[in-house]
Amino acid sequence: MQTNIPNTLFCFVFTLFFSVVLHAQEVETNSIPVRSEKDSIAPAIDSDEISKQLQQQDTVKTDSVRKPRFLTDVVNYTAKDYMRLSPKDNKMYLYNEAKIDYGDMTIEAGLIIIDNERNEVYAYGITDSIGEYTQKPIFTQAQRKVEPDSIRFNFDSQRALVYNSRTQEAEFNVKGMVTKRENDSVYFMKNVRFTTSEDVDNPEYYFYARKIKFVPEKKIVTGLVNMYIADVPTPLGLPFGYFPLTDEETSGFIIPSFGDSQYGYNLQNGGYYFAISDYVDLLTIGSYFTNGSYTLEFSSNYANRYRYRGNARIRYEKLFNSERGFPDFSERSSYNLQWSHNQDPKANPSSRFSASVNLGSSEYYAESINQANQGNYLNNTLSSSVSYSKTFPGEPQVNLSLAARHSQNTRTQEINLSLPTLQLSMSRIFPFAPKGGAKKGFFQNINLQYNLRAENQMNTVDSLFFKSEMFKDARLGAQHSIPLSTNFKIFKFLSVSTGTSYEETWVSKTFERSYDPIIDDVVVDTISGFDSYRTYNFNASIGTTVYGLKNFGKDKKIQAIRHVMRPSVSYNLNPAFDRFYDTYERDDPNTEDIVELVDYSRFDGTLYGAPGKNFSSSIGFNLSNTFEAKVRDKDSTAIEPKRITLLNNLSISTSYNLAGDSLRLSPIIIRGSIPIVKNKLDINFGGNLDIYALNNNNRRIDKLNIENGGSLFRLTNGTVNFGYAFSSKDFDGKDEDDTDDLDNETYRNGGRPDDLFGKGMGPDGELFDDDPFEGKETENENGWYNYKVPWDVRLAYSMNYSNNARQSDISAHSIMFNGNVELAPKWQVGVSSGYDLVNNGVTPTQLRFQRDLNSWMMSFSWVPFGDRKSWNFLIRIKANVLSDIKYEQRRAPDRRL
Known part of the structure; x- marks a missing residue:
């Protein structure tokens, strides 16, 4: 018996090894009608039939002299009812919840028999008290599992027969009636069904193959294959099949769909998928219609873990209406380009590159064949942004941003481009702040910044996009700004901030204007070359926060109401920069002898426009209100009352122009929101109130509306919305x-x-x-x-x-x-x-x-x-x-x- 123990243990090892390599792979099928055969699964084998089968087997004895064999790990075996050794039959029996562990491999079954005489291992299920076949063999190694009804393995020939094996690989569940192990790398299976259904024994559908040759991790070669739905054969099938096996993505054809449309019969969305690498792929698909129309699409996904991920898509359509030679014949081409790129924040904390691109023909979403999204059709704007930002740490910190932007109106077909936009900003500098501790007072809080914005902007239409005409009217400019400000408190309750800002604007061309009496129109001459202007302003504001509280008692449902007011008053001074303005003479259209002088600035029409001509000195008023209530909580175990918001951020603002000669008070702007359901429903509202009246031509006049027979305020516009x-x-x-x-x-x-x-x-x-x-x-x-x-x-x-x-x-x-x-x-x-x-x-x-x-x-x-x-x-x-x-x-x- 001691001589046969190594043989027994090696039978376990080879059996478990076989169960691991025998697993299903992903299988794809094409559609060719074939004749089907009914699936036949081997019946379960009960314990009475096991003895008969053992008696009928070959009785040729093997050589008793065996070479010594060595194990590389400890073998553990258990059984719930008994583990019996039969010296007469030279067999070992493990019965009821039998289990053998060797390394990371495990075999479980109702009955395990080791025949040392013939060097064979058998694993079966057993019948329970009601005659059900239970405890079927289960072979596992790591995460791989094989579940047959029974198994027979011969150690000398290293061949095995597995009955009704059930395996899973990726999205496929595979069940084979008989599996034969030929050698270490080739297996043959008979009457095999494979499906993506979770229940492989009673699937909604499956593919049935009569014969399969299986080479692990390489390929599957099948004979006749056809598709069954609810155990009913269908004409979909293949006379034979070859399926390469790999854990990686593989290239392959995309099957098109057949249909009929206003462009004729068609094959749509067929093509080829390229699995380029683990980091990038490419999908190419197209459609063809019998009237000559066609579409092409190229899309790619890419990713590099912990660095970036994104996708890109290009779609092109060539569509023909009617037939050539007919009066209603027409054709058009359209395209759409999309690109999305996201960088992982951990890749580089100091720099970031991102892209969100959606551009193309304005009529693409309205007339495209390959998309039917109603939301896209109703959208009027396409926009894109590609940006790179870089942060230079230090004191002061410098932020650099370079971006290209695109905005397109699909209704008017107008396109606005910014190629590129450069932004540079320097963090605030407090030159008089102490080295340690908080900053106090007017002097220590003085701070300044530097900002630069340079831009090359183009306005064009859809028909001129990507053509040379698009660049003719490009506007190039840069704007430098240095804001200087400080803040401090007065009487501990009033917060005061004041500052000034200096701006310098550079442009690449200006526009001179003159009047031509011959054509009776204004002539605009473009003057190329560098030009600039400088502006400055002054601002100050003072504000505070006022709290009001009304208590009703803790025994009330509403215990208290609190009113928070944040009033503020601001002052803005903008000088007149009329030195950048010129005049030209033209005939007054109302009289024949009087000459009219027209003011203009050569910076009108440039990127940032002309500086202000009129002196402005205005006072602004703003009042923000919030109403909150403390109510008794419905939860009797709650200790504190619940706080709810009754009215959130009700703001009232206006301004008064001290330098104006009329209409000095701007319309009063009211904004606010009413919370109905916390974090769910807020009713937002707003409106403008004007105190001035309108004349007969519906123009504002310097007369109060109440003096003109109207109300104190005139509602000019309003809005209410919620989601x-x-x-x-x-x-x-x-x-x-x-x-x-x-x-x-x-x-x-x-x-x-x-x-x-x-x-x-x-x-x-x-x-x-x-x-x-x-x-x-x-x-x-x-x-x-x-x-x-x-x-x-x-x-x-x-x-x-x-x-x-x-x-x-x-x-x-x-x-x-x-x-x-x-x-x-x-x-x-x-x-x-x-x-x-x-x-x-x-x-x-x-x-x-x-x-x-x-x-x-x-x-x-x-x-x-x-x-x-x-x-x-x-x-x-x-x-x-x-x-x-x-x-x-x-x-x-x-x-x-």
């Missing part, structure tokens, strides 16, 4: 999950981060929601549906009022909402809509339906009316490795070239 988001989690006491707005496709394209205008969709009509049911409780422990139905709602209200010229017009008045509710387990519906009270119409509306089919995801999006009327239906496998297996139908919105 409120709440969900079932608010009533459960759970916090909302944090979301990154930059991951929202609509928000990255310049739209809203919420779904008030509809949820964004991908090129195939898929809603941008990886798994809306992930992490949601759908059933309780008794198997009944959770009566707490998950839901969420977002509301937005906005109203603008205008009355500058007695029009008394509500220019905008709308309420919008977005909601989602899980009506039943794995069923979610949503709607985004609203109502325009000015135009008496419904705002852009989107209806959404999503169904979680375990391994599959189904979604339906519908815009029932409006210019973007459309619908999209999609059902696909959720696993990314099989995302090309899908069915989709759509009705695209009408597009006019």
Whole structure:
């Protein structure tokens, strides 16, 4: 017996080694109709059949002389019922919860038999009291696991047979009826099913292969393969397959989808994926339509851990309407460029580079084939920013920033570019501050700064973008500013600050103006060359904080109300810089003999404009108010009363021009917010009040409105708006999950981060929601549906009022909402809509339906009316490795070239 113990232990080692290398890999399939065969799984083997099988096996004895074998680790084995050694049969039996540990490898089974005579190891499950086959073998090493029904391993031939093995690799679960180990690197499997379903024994779908040759970590070669859905064979299949195995991303083809549209029959979003390296990839896809239209898209993701991450995308479309030679034939080209780059803050604390680019043709989102996001279509602005900043530590600290910016109006097709913008700033210097301790008084708080802003700005239109004409009217300039200020207290309660600022402006060209009587118009001559002007001003302010408290008693529900007032008075002095102004003569259009003198500055039209011509001396007034209350807490165990805000930051401000000859008092500006639900709902309001009256031409005159038969104040404009988001989690006491707005496709394209205008969709009509049911409780422990139905709602209200010229017009008045509710387990519906009270119409509306089919995801999006009327239906496998297996139908919105 001592001679056979090493053989027994080595059988364990090789058995466990075999179980580790036999694991599933990711498999992809194409769609070719084949004839199917019904799956057949080997029946479970009970304990009575085990003895019969052992008696029927080959009885040829092996040589009793064996070479000594050595173990590299301790072998531990246990069993719940018994561990029995049979000298007669030369076998060892481990029964009921049998387990063997060797190093990091483990085998568990209901019954483990070691046949030392034939050098074979057997592992089986056992039947329980009701006849169920339980305690099936489980082989594990580290995180890898194989779960067959039974296993047989021969030590001499180093071959093994595994029955009904269950393995998992990446997103695939694989079950094979019979697996044969040929040698260390080749395995053959028969009647294999692989799926991404969690239950490999009863999957919603699976791919069935009759024969498989498996080379670990290299490849899988299969025979006939076809797809089953709910155990029903489908025409989707392959006569054979070759699948390379690797843990890294691999390059491969993207299967296009077939459809029909106004551009004809088409193949959409097919291409090739390049797995360039572990740090960067490239996706190239395109679409082709039978009328000649086509689209191209190149997108790349890149990342370097702890340093940076980002992505870039370029999309181009060439679309034809009708056919060449027809009167309604037209064509157009459009493009869109996006780039996002984020640097890890830990990469370099003193410098940072970031980019957020979204530019292209103004009509792209309105007419694009490859996107159907309603939020993008309603967005009127595209913007971009690429910036680099650097901090130079020291005393004083210097901050440097270099940026390129872009802003584009998709309605007017106007484009504003800043290429580049240079900003340099120096931190505050306190030249008279003490070396230690706090700064006190007027003298010690004197401080100064230096700021530089240089910019090259261009204004163009969409048709001239990236053309030489775009640079002809570029405006280049720089502005230096040195603010000098100080602050101190008077009577311990009044805070005083005063200062002055010196600015110097440089420009690269100026504009001379003259009147040409022949053409009866003003002629503007551009004078290229350096020019500059200098300005300065003076300012001072004084303010304090006043507290008022009214107590009602601790036995009252409202125990106290506190009023906090922050009044301030400011004074601003701006001298007149009329020396930078000239005049030209022109004929007075109202008379024939009188000559009119027109003032102008050669700096009009430059980057920073002309300096002020008129002397200004004004006093500003501002009063900020906050009302708070102490109320008795509903919680009887609370010791302190609860503080709530009744009115937050109610501010009233205006100014009085001492140097003005008329209309000296500016309109009174009122702003504030009323908290309704803490951290959830604030009603924001604002308005302008004017004390002056209007004449018959609706222009302000130097006469009080009350003296003109009106009220004391005339409301010129006003606004009220609020937004409120709440969900079932608010009533459960759970916090909302944090979301990154930059991951929202609509928000990255310049739209809203919420779904008030509809949820964004991908090129195939898929809603941008990886798994809306992930992490949601759908059933309780008794198997009944959770009566707490998950839901969420977002509301937005906005109203603008205008009355500058007695029009008394509500220019905008709308309420919008977005909601989602899980009506039943794995069923979610949503709607985004609203109502325009000015135009008496419904705002852009989107209806959404999503169904979680375990391994599959189904979604339906519908815009029932409006210019973007459309619908999209999609059902696909959720696993990314099989995302090309899908069915989709759509009705695209009408597009006019």
